[in-house]
């Protein structure tokens with residue numbers, strides 16, 4: 432297997448790779464492990480002390496659950512794997528409180544979190560608007576969880592496509608084909624349609640080109656892939672991939688052992 436990184440965003444939350452010499456099964460396992468088996472922290476229980484806002488407790492609790500929290504996988508355990516056996520302790524849960532009085536907008540950044548290392552990834556997420564004398568106060572518990580239980584624990588989005596393989600035959604309308612490609616994959620040289628090798632990685636297999644000219648064949652490779660991953664911010668992409676690969680390694684090892 433050979434891996435080439437195509438792109439890494441400045442904040443480290445988006446990356447794109449070419450992975451060569453593997454199978455769709457491996458790519459899909461990695462994608463699924465990332466989205467469903469990499470734990471992150473999210474609010475799970477909320478006990479309201481006061482809520483005279485326009486939103487019901489349930490709606491606010493739902494909004495709180497969806498706030499991405501910066502996650503430290505070194506310090507926290509999944510409740511099911513914690514030595515407290517899921518009873519709740521400082522290794523598997525953290526306390527979050529809020530006490531606000533209007534007029535104001537309550538933001539994710541207003542949450543008081545018991546562990547200073549854990550912060551909302553986007554402090555400007557609005558939770559609710561309080562009018563004059565309206566109040567909101569609650570105590571909440573955040574725990575590590577998995578995307579397979581609820582999307583709020585998913586660390587991000589991962590997807591792949593086969594590396595584009597494009598064959599060009601004789602086209603009567605090369606200019607039209609070139610203009611139809613939204614990614615600028617074609618160029619015209621001496622009146623002939625050619626591939627712009629710099630741009631082929633951007634091809635998303637939309638097949639707008641082959642719809643115009645039957646002599647163009649577009650396929651996604653079955654051994655080479657373009658893999659993209661976007662983190663929601665709780666973990667950076669390197670942490671997500673490392674955890675997912677460790678998970679796959681551990682499950683295959685356990686499977687081998689039980690055989």
Ligand code: SF4
Pocket residue numbers: 595597611612613614615616633634635636637638639640641649
């Ligand atoms: S499949 Fe779409 S993106 Fe790829 S070369 Fe054809 S038109 Fe361009």
Ligand SMILES: [Zn+2]
Pocket residue numbers: 510513514515516517518519520521522523524
């Ligand atoms: Zn515990």
